[in-house]
Amino acid sequence: MMINTLHKWGVRSNLMYTAGIASIGLAFTSWIASNRLEAAGLDRADRWGIFIGEWAPTFFAMGVALRMEETREQAMEASGQRADMEDRVGGYAMR
Template sequence: MINSLHKMGIKSNLMYTAGLVSIGLSFASWAASKQLEDAGLERADRWGIFVGEWAPTFFAMGIALRMEETRDQAMLETPGHRSMDERVSASQSAAMR
């Protein structure tokens, strides 16, 4: 899954930003629920926790994507090293000959 996201061009910085936004939205949803609803503090806490649970997921995905980016960078810096896609393409073109 992470490799697919990486191939789609999604960067780790986007996931880190999503994690930070999730933390901000968690506080905002808690405050809004506390002020706008008469359901009490317990409901506001549930809203804040519900939205805040996404932050660790986004940060973990950011770390995984950063590892993919680092791996790609290391491959580019290694002379004579071809990626898996390049090897598959080369073997397919050789098989077609």
């Protein structure tokens, strides 16, 4: 449901893949910045790097899910079933 909504809003898989790669770079940058600019020590820098680094798998997973949604949509358009499927989904939602 969430992936379908994101897809309808125009969010595409390439955006999520880009966000995943950017979050890896941001994790490394935040680790360096925290280590050099804060007097809190290496432990704090590690926590910042790990915190931001955990975003990457989420973005990549959302990218894969959106890619599947894009592929499904393309297959439905190719077979002419898109309008029929939307009618059925709309009918089930009203019950």
